Amino acid sequence: MDKVEPKKILISPVTRIEGHAKITLQLDDKGEVSDARFHVNEFRGFETFCQGRLYTEMPTITPRICGICPVSHTIASVKACEMIQGIRPAHTGHLLRKLMHLGQNISSHALSFFHLSSPDFLLGYDADPAVRNIIGLAQQFPDIARRGIRLRQFGQEISERITGKKIHAMGIVPGGMSFPLTEENRKALLAWIPEVLETARIGIGIIRRFQEEHQEMVGSFANFPTHYLGTVGPEGELDLYEGNLRFMHADGTILQDQVPPEQYLQWIGERSVSWSYLTYPYYKPLGFEEGRYRVGPLARLNVASRMKTPKAQEEFLRFKAIGDGQPVHGTFYYHYARLIETLGSIEQIEQLLHHPDITSTDIQLHGRWNYPEGIGHSEAPRGTLFHHYVTNDSGQLQKVNLLIATGQNNPAMNRAVLEVAKQYVKGDALQEEMLNRVESAIRCYDPCLSCSTHALGQMPMVVEVYDAEGRLLNSRTR
Amino acid sequence: MERKKLATIWLGGCSGCHMSFLDIDERILELASLADIVKSPVVDGKSLPPCDIALVEGSVTSDEHREELFHIRKQARILVSLGDCAITTNITGMRNYFRTADVMRNAYQDAASNDRVGNYPDDPQLLKLNDKVYPLHELVKVDYMIPGCPPHADTIFYVLSALLQDREPDLDRVKKIKYG
Ligand code: SF4
Numbered sequence: 216m217d218k219v220e221p222k223k224i225l226i227s228p229v230t231r232i233e234g235h236a237k238i239t240l241q242l243d244d245k246g247e248v249s250d251a252r253f254h255v256n257e258f259r260g261f262e263t264f265c266q267g268r269l270y271t272e273m274p275t276i277t278p279r280i281c282g283i284c285p286v287s288h289t290i291a292s293v294k295a296c297e298m299i300q301g302i303r304p305a306h307t308g309h310l311l312r313k314l315m316h317l318g319q320n321i322s323s324h325a326l327s328f329f330h331l332s333s334p335d336f337l338l339g340y341d342a343d344p345a346v347r348n349i350i351g352l353a354q355q356f357p358d359i360a361r362r363g364i365r366l367r368q369f370g371q372e373i374s375e376r377i378t379g380k381k382i383h384a385m386g387i388v389p390g391g392m393s394f395p396l397t398e399e400n401r402k403a404l405l406a407w408i409p410e411v412l413e414t415a416r417i418g419i420g421i422i423r424r425f426q427e428e429h430q431e432m433v434g435s436f437a438n439f440p441t442h443y444l445g446t447v448g449p450e451g452e453l454d455l456y457e458g459n460l461r462f463m464h465a466d467g468t469i470l471q472d473q474v475p476p477e478q479y480l481q482w483i484g485e486r487s488v489s490w491s492y493l494t495y496p497y498y499k500p501l502g503f504e505e506g507r508y509r510v511g512p513l514a515r516l517n518v519a520s521r522m523k524t525p526k527a528q529e530e531f532l533r534f535k536a537i538g539d540g541q542p543v544h545g546t547f548y549y550h551y552a553r554l555i556e557t558l559g560s561i562e563q564i565e566q567l568l569h570h571p572d573i574t575s576t577d578i579q580l581h582g583r584w585n586y587p588e589g590i591g592h593s594e595a596p597r598g599t600l601f602h603h604y605v606t607n608d609s610g611q612l613q614k615v616n617l618l619i620a621t622g623q624n625n626p627a628m629n630r631a632v633l634e635v636a637k638q639y640v641k642g643d644a645l646q647e648e649m650l651n652r653v654e655s656a657i658r659c660y661d662p663c664l665s666c667s668t669h670a671l672g673q674m675p676m677v678v679e680v681y682d683a684e685g686r687l688l689n690s691r692t693r
Numbered sequence: 694m695e696r697k698k699l700a701t702i703w704l705g706g707c708s709g710c711h712m713s714f715l716d717i718d719e720r721i722l723e724l725a726s727l728a729d730i731v732k733s734p735v736v737d738g739k740s741l742p743p744c745d746i747a748l749v750e751g752s753v754t755s756d757e758h759r760e761e762l763f764h765i766r767k768q769a770r771i772l773v774s775l776g777d778c779a780i781t782t783n784i785t786g787m788r789n790y791f792r793t794a795d796v797m798r799n800a801y802q803d804a805a806s807n808d809r810v811g812n813y814p815d816d817p818q819l820l821k822l823n824d825k826v827y828p829l830h831e832l833v834k835v836d837y838m839i840p841g842c843p844p845h846a847d848t849i850f851y852v853l854s855a856l857l858q859d860r861e862p863d864l865d866r867v868k869k870i871k872y873g
Contacts, residue, residue: 237818254818259705259754260796262804264787279784282709282843326715330735348736350725361719368718381716382709382843480806487801487811490818494801494811503808603805616805675740 287595294591296389300582308391322370323596329363440465451520476592510598512552527559643688706751716846
């Protein structure tokens with residue numbers, strides 16, 4: 216689509232200097248939307264500036280990619296380091312890492328649902344944007360807002376109680392953990408369980424009610440088939456911490472199962488595009504056009520055969536019933552999937568806190584550099600994450616490849632924008648309605664746009680419409 | 694006392710400083726009783742009005758950040774550098790040891806999973822990376838700095854509530870203040 220240079224690009228000074236999400240729409244000769252581009256606009260260059268560093272520094276550097284899912288980066292990173300050393304983590308260290316990872320998954324999901332999305336469901340999409348946030352929610356639904364804040368706090372506190380820090384914690388290291396969990400802290404965390412279980416149930420109640428009351432909107436909302444990728448355990452159970460990859464076709468057939476994450480290059484490719492700092496990953500065997508897949512909670516629930524814990528399993532069956540044997544494609548169901556994962560994570564945390572070895576001090580083994588290459592993976596809150604390091608024989612990094620979760624949803628997010636635009640844009644008119652829809656379509660993915668729009672709540676946005684000759688027809692900001 | 698206006702802004706950082714701000718947990722409602730949060734990625738993204746306090750996370754990595762920072766300085770009475778990226782450039786500034794062209798090539802062409810048939814991101818809609826990453830005070834006057842990667846939530850809360858009540862924050866009294 217590089218045929219015509221746009222003759223005039225008009226971006227108001229406000230949007231230029233206040234980090235708006237940028238979307239351009241292309242009309243064809245008949246004035247219908249033919250293409251949409253979601254411009255992701257931030258880049259820091261970790262692949263390069265880690266070069267020359269010792270591989271053992273990566274578990275400290277890479278969490279700084281994202282303050283919402285730092286533990287997932289650290290986990291992928293220490294696994295890559297352990298492959299370089301050829302060791303497995305110590306038994307209790309391994310259990311504690313799982314605990315840390317589940318905690319982060321909960322705090323990230325709580326933020327996405329209670330702080331950022333539930334105001335839409337509870338106060339209404341048409342509520343004044345100035346109050347459609349967690350503070351506005353606290354005014355009308357103080358109990359729910361408080362519970363949501365405390366659910367996030369619970370997740371963060373797991374890190375605090377093990378490592379002494381909530382964000383960018385030190386202590387997750389190759390070979391295990393460098394801090395144990397004390398008995399006192401174990402008890403303190405256990406005391407939270409009944410409250411947070413109830414909060415997860417309340418959240419599920421909110422989303423289920425919304426889905427029932429808005430069936431048409433929920434069912435048709437950015438509902439398009441893609442393939443899916445997620446991590447599963449040996450029996451196909453959903454696993455966020457470890458396991459193998461499962462690729463599922465849009466029609467529900469399993470394309471590849473139990474693929475060791477170290478083989479990711481065989482199955483996943485990515486292409487750079489001129490309009491975004493996020494690349495477009497795809498499932499290699501089907502190619503760039505056909506290979507579009509999604510990751511994250513919706514994808515994980517679609518590919519999984521079951522959940523690991525009873526309460527989550529019960530809800531999982533309800534989720535599966537929506538698809539009636541097919542994958543659930545509706546983007547809106549990301550919210551529901553996220554809450555089912557939250558419930559399951561809490562149950563797993565409870566089990567881990569009762570594990571007889573959880574307070575043991577068998578937490579760390581020590582390894583040394585043995586192999587030049589390491590690949591680590593984890594399921595971050597937003598999807599499958601890969602770290603790939605190549606070192607020289609002094610252990611210095613020569614090459615680093617990071618395949619992040621939000622990146623893999625990028626083609627689908629772009630597609631979601633196109634679908635919504637086709638539905639709501641006729642000619643060069645741009646309604647507020649359309650901007651709202653685009654925003655909520657993107658927000659379903661809970662994009663950790665630490666790499667982009669820098670908006671978590673109400674998304675500041677500029678949408679521009681170009682005609683077939685590349686002339687700017689309309690531009691709208693909010 | 695008149696209600697204050699508070700803004701929190703995210704430049705080239707990882708959002709961890711904003712997450713630490715959220716780690717004040719229920720105390721965010723106390724802040725909301727002292728001030729209107731007029732712009733923040735966790736609340737609302739409308740344009741930045743004149744405000745009393747702007748907390749700014751991250752370094753300046755591009756032309757857009759630069760303009761945005763000048764704009765913030767114009768609008769905000771008190772500008773606070775929040776976290777190490779804003780103060781020292783931290784991890785974000787590790788790019789300063791490399792040529793921008795190499796940084797781009799490694800990410801968009803030479804990456805192991807890249808199929809090498811795409812284009813470099815160069816759309817006019819995209820921000821242009823500066824060759825150098827700057828800390829905020831190199832470009833504008835900064836009134837306070839809260840170090841940490843990220844700063845501890847208690848520290849953020851203490852500084853904010855002091856400033857919102859027109860008191861001078863006394864950082865000697867803050868327990869958990871350190872870089873990293
Ligand atoms: S200082 Fe640390 S937590 Fe804050 S933005 Fe930078 S890397 Fe993230």
